Amino acid sequence: MSPQKQNIVLFPFMAQGHIIPFLSLALKLEQKNHSITFINTPLNIKKLSQNLPKFSTIRLIEIPFDSTKHSLPPNSETTETLHLPLMLRLIESSPTLEPAFRNLISHLTEEQGGAPPLCIISDMFFAWSAKVAHEFGSLHAIFNAGGGYGMAGFHTTWLNLPHLEHSNSDEFWLPGFPRGYNFKTKNLPFHMQEVKSPWQFAVEMFEDWKETDAMLFNTVEEIDHTGLTYFREQFPNCSVYAIGPIISTAGSDARGGAETEEIKRHCFKFLNSKPENSVLYIAFGSQFSPSEQQTIELAKALEASNVNFLWVFRTPSNVITETSSENKHGFFPIGFEERIKSSNKGLLLKKWAPQMEILSHKSIGAFLSHCGWNSTIEALSNGVPMMSWPMGAEQPFNAQFLEDEMRLCVGLANWASVDVKCEEIVKKIRAMMEDGGDVTRRKACKLKEMIKNAINEEEQTKGSSVRALDSFLTTLLQIRKKLG
Numbered sequence: 001m002s003p004q005k006q007n008i009v010l011f012p013f014m015a016q017g018h019i020i021p022f023l024s025l026a027l028k029l030e031q032k033n034h035s036i037t038f039i040n041t042p043l044n045i046k047k048l049s050q051n052l053p054k055f056s057t058i059r060l061i062e063i064p065f066d067s068t069k070h071s072l073p074p075n076s077e078t079t080e081t082l083h084l085p086l087m088l089r090l091i092e093s094s095p096t097l098e099p100a101f102r103n104l105i106s107h108l109t110e111e112q113g114g115a116p117p118l119c120i121i122s123d124m125f126f127a128w129s130a131k132v133a134h135e136f137g138s139l140h141a142i143f144n145a146g147g148g149y150g151m152a153g154f155h156t157t158w159l160n161l162p163h164l165e166h167s168n169s170d171e172f173w174l175p176g177f178p179r180g181y182n183f184k185t186k187n188l189p190f191h192m193q194e195v196k197s198p199w200q201f202a203v204e205m206f207e208d209w210k211e212t213d214a215m216l217f218n219t220v221e222e223i224d225h226t227g228l229t230y231f232r233e234q235f236p237n238c239s240v241y242a243i244g245p246i247i248s249t250a251g252s253d254a255r256g257g258a259e260t261e262e263i264k265r266h267c268f269k270f271l272n273s274k275p276e277n278s279v280l281y282i283a284f285g286s287q288f289s290p291s292e293q294q295t296i297e298l299a300k301a302l303e304a305s306n307v308n309f310l311w312v313f314r315t316p317s318n319v320i321t322e323t324s325s326e327n328k329h330g331f332f333p334i335g336f337e338e339r340i341k342s343s344n345k346g347l348l349l350k351k352w353a354p355q356m357e358i359l360s361h362k363s364i365g366a367f368l369s370h371c372g373w374n375s376t377i378e379a380l381s382n383g384v385p386m387m388s389w390p391m392g393a394e395q396p397f398n399a400q401f402l403e404d405e406m407r408l409c410v411g412l413a414n415w416a417s418v419d420v421k422c423e424e425i426v427k428k429i430r431a432m433m434e435d436g437g438d439v440t441r442r443k444a445c446k447l448k449e450m451i452k453n454a455i456n457e458e459e460q461t462k463g464s465s466v467r468a469l470d471s472f473l474t475t476l477l478q479i480r481k482k483l484g
Contacts, residue, residue: 005035006118006477007108010143011101013123014041014065014090015079016286017374021145021218023048024248025121026058032473037117039104041065041077063100070096080286084392087287092201094125102132109136119476121216124151127208134211137483139476141214146373146394148217148227148242149405152176153183153397155234158202176230187396187414210235214472218244218377220454221464223447226405239475241468245377245451247356264354267310270347271358274308277365277441280433281358281384283312284370288391292316292331294413294420299332301425302346303339307433308363309346312353359384365441366432368412371398383448385440387432391415408443 008029012022019040026036035057038048042062049060067076070093072086079087109116116136121143122129133140144151156174171182209215215231217224221242231240271279280302284290290298295316302309316331340346355375358364359382367379368387376398379386386409388399402409410432413420432440456463462470 005033006480007035007037007112009037009039009105009108009117009120009138011039011120011122011126011129012143012145013094013125014044014077017372018123018145019044019048019078020248021246021374022121022123022143024246025143025216025243027053027056027248028246028469029473030056030058032469034118034473035059037061037108039063039101043075043077061104063097063104065097065100067093084288091125094201095128097126098128098132101126101129102135105132105136105138118480124209125205127205127212130208130211130213139213139479140211141216141472142209142212143216143218145218147219147244147376147398147401148224148231149401150227150373150394150398151217152227152230153400154394155206156230157188157397158199159206161199176234178226181226183397183400187390187400210237212238214239214241214475216241216243216472218246218373220244220451221468222450222454223380223406224401227401239472241472243465243469243472245381245455245465247378247381260354263349263352264357267347267349267353267358268361270310270344271361271363273344274363276362277437278308278433279361279363280307280309280366280368280387280429281364282309282368283353283355283375284314284389284391285372285375286314288370288415289314289316290389290413290415295331296333297420297422298425299336300422301429303333303336304422305426305429305433306345307429310349310353310358311346312349312351312355314351356382365437371395371402371409373398376402380444380447381451383441383445385409385432385437385444387412387428389413389415406443406447408440408447410440 010022010026012018023038026038030036037059039061040048040063042065045060045062052058065077068074070089072089076082076086076090079090082090105117105120116138119139119141120129120133121141124142124144127142130140153174156176160175169185171184173179173182215235215238217228217240219242221228224242228240228242337348340348356378359367359378364384366387367384368389369375369379370391371386371388372395376386386402388402388409388411390396390399392415396414399409399411403411410428412425412428454463454465457466
């Protein structure tokens with residue numbers, strides 16, 4: 001009789017950029033012979049249930065959540081449809097899930113004859129769950145879907161905002177980073193630039209981080225040393241593991257809905273018609289996008305540069321926040337869509353694209369991105385150089401990491417670049433796609449090999465990320481055995 005599998009609970013925040021890597025981690029842990037329980041709000045669980053691989057035995061459990069009790073629109077169970085103030089409100093509602101979460105863990109423990117889950121792996125926004133885990137005798141880990149460098153910047157910036165507020169310098173040093181690692185004030189998201197006092201939710205969340213037993217990062221030890229060192233120094237009482245890249249298309253495909261396969265056919269018909277390294281892929285993630293004026297300038301630049309491009313278009317962010325007037329031309333220069341269609345120079349996709357599959361296509365020469373970490377790690381895993389246009393959160397720090405540390409990214413603009421002009425965009429696109437792109441692509445290909453080595457599963461040459469995940473799981477089992 002085989003021993004009973006140990007149960008691991010995963011609990012991501014309600015955002016696609018968090019749920020998708022958590023699901024990928026769940027599938028990875030399932031392959032390691034663990035029983036997996038995945039908790040989220042009802043609408044997110046419903047979407048996931050339709051897209052779990054057929055072989056998976058992951059148990060999906062709903063946690064009750066009524067968005068209207070938090071002054072949010074009905075059925076607001078993900079950040080994807082919310083503009084920034086409401087998105088922050090959803091984040092701030094996170095601690096209200098604690099009583100229901102405690103009840104779920106109690107029920108799971110009773111089901112297992114009094115044996116609590118081996119470990120609860122929570123989102124960084126749900127770090128309060130560490131105390132719940134310890135109440136039941138479970139271990140706790142935070143899975144940070146971001147990279148070490150970017151999240152280190154995010155962490156120390158929020159902790160030191162009063163210091164930054166009184167700084168008149170164009171650049172600033174962040175405590176915890178090595179001296180000489182200066183950040184540009186103008187690249188900070190506007191909600192960090194304008195804040196007058198620390199975000200209380202973040203301060204309390206960072207305190208809760210100190211209660212966790214381990215931190216898991218979706219990154220690679222060999223490429224993210226600065227960020228990982230930061231967390232090891234700031235949190236000396238918990239173990240830090242680089243287990244990435246944790247990537248799967250399972251959660252992503254769910255967002256394509258019934259049209260997923262048709263969208264894929266449309267994409268690859270276009271990509272297959274283009275020469276190697278000739279297409280600029282453009283996507284700004286699921287949360288934000290350039291403003292109306294920025295969108296117009298980007299569209300003009302794409303035409304002027306005469307580059308092949310595939311653009312995943314979302315409504316401009318200032319339209320989502322209802323601060324702009326209606327654009328009767330669909331947010332593009334007049335005739336733009338008709339011209340790119342007739343010339344076959346560009347392809348527009350609305351809202352969703354099979355990103356991982358696109359990035360692995362030989363025709364892709366570069367990726368213009370918001371530098372969210374999921375997008376970043378997918379690009380790096382495929383050896384695709386990047387152009388940065390960060391929007392918020394830790395993205396400006398990710399962009400600096402790619403530009404200054406990795407040197408395989410060209411900084412194009414950021415969300416606050418109200419004066420970004422077509423001519424400047426054209427110059428940088430041509431620099432990446434024509435003039436110096438080969439050098440950057442060679443660097444990106446070397447990094448791709450480093451990442452490939454990190455996730456090598458072969459016993460004799462096992463990669464650093466595989467060893468880190470194995471070490472994390474072994475440590476959990478050893479501690480459980482000691483505790484009886």
